[in-house]
Amino acid sequence: MIFEIREYERKIFNLISDVSEELGYPAYVVGGYVRDRLLARPSKDMDIVCIGNGIKLAEALASRLTPKPKVAVYQRFGTAMLKHKDMEIEFVGARKESYRSNSRKPTVENGTLEDDQNRRDFTINALAVSLNKGDFGHIVDPFNGILDLENKILRTPLEPGRTFSDDPLRMMRGIRFSNQLGFKIEEETLEAMAKYRRRIRIVSAERISTELEKILMCEKPSKGFKLLFKTGILHLIFPEMAALHGVDYKNGKGHKDNFYHTLEVLDNLCSNTKNIWLRWAAVLHDIAKPPTKRFDPKQGWTFHGHEALGAVMVPKIFRRMRLPLDHKMKYVAKLVRLHLRPISLTKENITDSAVRRLLFEAGDDIDDLMMLCEADITSKNPNKVKKYLENYNMVRRLLKEVEEKDQLRNWQPPISGEEIMETFGIQPSREVGVIKNAIREAILDGHIRNDYEEARNFMLEKGKELGLEIMA
Numbered sequence: 001m002i003f004e005i006r007e008y009e010r011k012i013f014n015l016i017s018d019v020s021e022e023l024g025y026p027a028y029v030v031g032g033y034v035r036d037r038l039l040a041r042p043s044k045d046m047d048i049v050c051i052g053n054g055i056k057l058a059e060a061l062a063s064r065l066t067p068k069p070k071v072a073v074y075q076r077f078g079t080a081m082l083k084h085k086d087m088e089i090e091f092v093g094a095r096k097e098s099y100r101s102n103s104r105k106p107t108v109e110n111g112t113l114e115d116d117q118n119r120r121d122f123t124i125n126a127l128a129v130s131l132n133k134g135d136f137g138h139i140v141d142p143f144n145g146i147l148d149l150e151n152k153i154l155r156t157p158l159e160p161g162r163t164f165s166d167d168p169l170r171m172m173r174g175i176r177f178s179n180q181l182g183f184k185i186e187e188e189t190l191e192a193m194a195k196y197r198r199r200i201r202i203v204s205a206e207r208i209s210t211e212l213e214k215i216l217m218c219e220k221p222s223k224g225f226k227l228l229f230k231t232g233i234l235h236l237i238f239p240e241m242a243a244l245h246g247v248d249y250k251n252g253k254g255h256k257d258n259f260y261h262t263l264e265v266l267d268n269l270c271s272n273t274k275n276i277w278l279r280w281a282a283v284l285h286d287i288a289k290p291p292t293k294r295f296d297p298k299q300g301w302t303f304h305g306h307e308a309l310g311a312v313m314v315p316k317i318f319r320r321m322r323l324p325l326d327h328k329m330k331y332v333a334k335l336v337r338l339h340l341r342p343i344s345l346t347k348e349n350i351t352d353s354a355v356r357r358l359l360f361e362a363g364d365d366i367d368d369l370m371m372l373c374e375a376d377i378t379s380k381n382p383n384k385v386k387k388y389l390e391n392y393n394m395v396r397r398l399l400k401e402v403e404e405k406d407q408l409r410n411w412q413p414p415i416s417g418e419e420i421m422e423t424f425g426i427q428p429s430r431e432v433g434v435i436k437n438a439i440r441e442a443i444l445d446g447h448i449r450n451d452y453e454e455a456r457n458f459m460l461e462k463g464k465e466l467g468l469e470i471m472a
Helices: 007-023 032-038 054-062 113-118 145-151 160-166 169-181 187-195 197-202 205-216 222-231 233-237 258-270 276-284 306-320 327-338 352-375 382-406 417-424 430-444 452-465
Strands: 027-030 045-050 072-074 079-084 087-093 095-098 107-110 128-130 294-296 300-302
Touching: 007 027, 007 054, 027 032, 027 113, 032 045, 032 145, 045 054, 054 079, 054 087, 095 113, 113 128, 160 169, 160 187, 169 187, 169 197, 169 205, 169 222, 169 233, 187 197, 187 222, 197 233, 205 222, 205 276, 222 233, 222 258, 258 276, 258 352, 276 306, 276 327, 276 352, 306 327, 327 352, 352 382, 352 430, 417 430, 417 452, 430 452
Parallel strands: 045 087
Antiparallel strands: 027 045, 027 128, 072 079, 079 087, 095 107, 294 300
């Protein structure tokens, strides 16, 4: 079969062909680029395998390009990468790999194109297109990868146990490809994922999290998470999420399955946003339900305080998964902590004070919080869904009214600690904190307006109560 070479590819393919012939290094485009082109999917990464030295091939090609690109060389891995226009092109010499049972680092030797295709994860990624003069554009497909592309099947080139044992991350990659491409994992391959799942423990947390986030960024991530659960991989890499699965019954009373509920919330949210940290908040919003689950004879199953404990669990999970421990983690923890607050504002006789406090705590993330809360509606009863959405529309109106009146989003107190110390001639102390907190509470409770003069007068009164004297 001949690969249809597009006009924008022809120049770079011809250049690689010329340079590889001069060096005596037969060269091939392999893997994901070929797969995506055949699937008519965009791709900005191209892998070139040569029978020879990939670094030398990259450097020789760079010398022919205008402007000449910088070649990034990774001597340890025998690879090189350059950027040409909007394409990242990586070069490597064909190789064969062997693994020890307790290591994810292979012993690498020079090999043939066949060796290189054998070590690929799936047949659809083992396709190669020749860039050599004799058979330029010919597709080398030893494992019927094209047929698997047509039938939307994922299978390994070699026996799946060997493929996954060699590099256990391939199991997660397979689940991610299945989720991204809408492909079915062939039965023997899926069974091997379950059988060899414990091998995932030798993979670094960073690489696992990268694959997890690629699943999370799929259009409908629930498919990937269900496969992770089915194979038992989720229990090893994300036990807190796996623990959400299941329903307990007592005295004839049960509760919803929080695992499948979480996946529904995630899919609902993904139809409205590509914000990965908001998607993480959806995954983690009920993460503390298992440890907070209690049975009350009158109420049935309860999960009191799961939002507060969930916020505490977020940094621990982020730390273990090597996710960023910065404002992104704090954002996720905040949304988890606040995710029940908006629904409480739908009760009768809600005060402006309660609305102010939510605006104060959520700040600029209030819109994301509301999006999460609306995604949290997973009832199959259309009347309930309609009622919940109407309630949240009411909350949005309340938030808008109070925000326009009090300007509390990302609110900063009108009186600083420095001004308090200067007014009363005191050093940093308990009294400064007491006055600052009192001003904040007075504004949030509506006793004084969010106004400098009113806040200053309140400060003077509070200082007087504490026995502080105003400096002349």
